[in-house]
Amino acid sequence: MEKALLVTVDLGNKRGWTAEEMARELKDLATSSGALVAHETIVRRDKISPSHFIGTGKAEEICEICQDMQISLVIFNNDLTGTQQKNLEEIIQAKTVDRTQLILDIFARRARSNEGKIQVELAQLLYLLPRLAGKGIFLSRLGGGIGTRGPGEQKIEVDRRRIRERISKLKKDLGRISKQRLTRKKQRKNISILTVAIIGYTNAGKSTLLNSLTGSSVPSENRLFSTLDPTIRAYTLPNNQKIMLSDTVGFLDRLPHNLVESFKATLEEVIDADVLIEVLDASHPKCIQHRKAVSDTLKELKAEDKPIIYALNKMDNVENQRDIERLVNEFGDAVPISALYKKSLDKLIDKIVLYTSKLMTVIKVTVPQHNTKAVKLIHEHTHILKKEYRGQSVYIEAQIPFHLKHIVEKML
Numbered sequence: 001m002e003k004a005l006l007v008t009v010d011l012g013n014k015r016g017w018t019a020e021e022m023a024r025e026l027k028d029l030a031t032s033s034g035a036l037v038a039h040e041t042i043v044r045r046d047k048i049s050p051s052h053f054i055g056t057g058k059a060e061e062i063c064e065i066c067q068d069m070q071i072s073l074v075i076f077n078n079d080l081t082g083t084q085q086k087n088l089e090e091i092i093q094a095k096t097v098d099r100t101q102l103i104l105d106i107f108a109r110r111a112r113s114n115e116g117k118i119q120v121e122l123a124q125l126l127y128l129l130p131r132l133a134g135k136g137i138f139l140s141r142l143g144g145g146i147g148t149r150g151p152g153e154q155k156i157e158v159d160r161r162r163i164r165e166r167i168s169k170l171k172k173d174l175g176r177i178s179k180q181r182l183t184r185k186k187q188r189k190n191i192s193i194l195t196v197a198i199i200g201y202t203n204a205g206k207s208t209l210l211n212s213l214t215g216s217s218v219p220s221e222n223r224l225f226s227t228l229d230p231t232i233r234a235y236t237l238p239n240n241q242k243i244m245l246s247d248t249v250g251f252l253d254r255l256p257h258n259l260v261e262s263f264k265a266t267l268e269e270v271i272d273a274d275v276l277i278e279v280l281d282a283s284h285p286k287c288i289q290h291r292k293a294v295s296d297t298l299k300e301l302k303a304e305d306k307p308i309i310y311a312l313n314k315m316d317n318v319e320n321q322r323d324i325e326r327l328v329n330e331f332g333d334a335v336p337i338s339a340l341y342k343k344s345l346d347k348l349i350d351k352i353v354l355y356t357s358k359l360m361t362v363i364k365v366t367v368p369q370h371n372t373k374a375v376k377l378i379h380e381h382t383h384i385l386k387k388e389y390r391g392q393s394v395y396i397e398a399q400i401p402f403h404l405k406h407i408v409e410k411m412l
């Protein structure tokens with residue numbers, strides 16, 4: 001384990017987070033990346049220094065602590081320019097990593113699927129490219145521990161041209177994967193199942209909820225970014241309507257833009273969903289700020305206008321009932337649940353029924369019985385309200401997703 005010293009620079013613009021709270025999250029991130037947090041410091045400054053980010057005196061202090069405690073890694077809770085990073089390393093005499101690098105590193109560790117690995121590598125290269133100008137960080141450092149890991153642990157000793165080539169290749173690969181996904185989705189859309197995406201801040205309990213609802217066994221752990229690859233499961237609602245439920249990568253405050261950009265393919269599950277369930281950790285002191293971070297990311301994905309059901313999770317962990325009431329009032333249409341202990345999931349399911357029903361319409365059709373294709377489609381993908389045999393035909397009144405209506409009509 002790499003021993004790390006964490007530095008949070010408090011610039012006063014807190015956006016609802018105190019410096020201590022930001023430092024707390026950095027500690028969770030560092031631990032999630034496998035670091036052993038040996039020391040933490042909060043530096044208060046009015047403005048940043050363009051050359052060193054913090055004052056050189058403070059940097060020398062950090063150097064001393066690192067030497068005393070034999071710490072080889074310093075993680076900043078902010079984004080550093082290539083120059084600042086290099087200058088800091090010169091004074092501190094230890095590897096210096098910024099917040100984006102740390103997050104990229106966690107993603108690199110978690111990437112399992114081919115797609116996930118490509119997306120992480122792309123985000124890493126997009127991060128590196130502008131830093132290679134002039135006195136940027138040294139590429140030869142890649143492949144040596146936190147902040148330097150690539151999904152393939154490859155040593156990248158190449159110049160910017162080669163990196164650009166690699167970036168365009170990765171983008172092409174992602175485009176291909178995206179196309180395959182689109183074809184699969186088209187097949188799914190034809191049989192027209194509404195999709196409901198479980199989204200939310202990292203560690204809120206999204207995977208636990210998917211598991212509790214569908215009996216799946218997506219790994220869930222008390223650490224940040226357990227899930228990277230999306231999981232999609234079929235689920236039948238009590239009104240017989242089939243939906244697809246998806247679980248995907250979690251969001252974070254100040255999630256690096258390159259990462260969101262690179263993960264567009266994975267996040268398509270969110271972008272294309274008909275309804276979102278946003279899981280919030282109601283027992284977390286920063287619950288409201290988490291909502292803000294999720295909403296910012298949804299805006300970035302242009303998915304902010306989708307209907308959202310708020311699931312106030314981990315209510316078993318909330319001691320004061322008043323806190324839950326306060327949150328319910330804050331979010332309006334929110335359901336307090338415990339995904340882990342399967343509490344009040346029926347209420348959440350009722351909400352899903354309500355929201356998905358709004359996306360449905362009623363058709364009244366007379367289908368010749370020999371039109372087996374249409375009969376089958378209606379039986380499998382609609383909620384039948386009335387059915388009467390009339391000679392060689394069958395009269396059906398059924399609830400059907402809006403976008404399936406014209407497909408059925410075409411079949412008749």
Ligand SMILES: Nc1nc2c(ncn2[C@@H]2O[C@H](COP(=O)(O)OP(=O)(O)OP(=O)(O)O)[C@@H](O)[C@H]2O)c(=O)[nH]1
Binds near residue numbers: 200206220221250
């Ligand atoms: N007490 C309590 N813990 C829960 C509940 N739901 C989930 N957890 C715990 O919260 C932690 C995170 O759960 P996950 O389901 O992995 O969370 P996630 O949102 O999928 O997280 P990422 O994939 O990392 O973004 C795990 O340790 C779960 O056991 C709950 O209702 N109550």
Ligand SMILES: [Mg+2]
Binds near residue numbers: 206220227
């Ligand atoms: Mg998860």
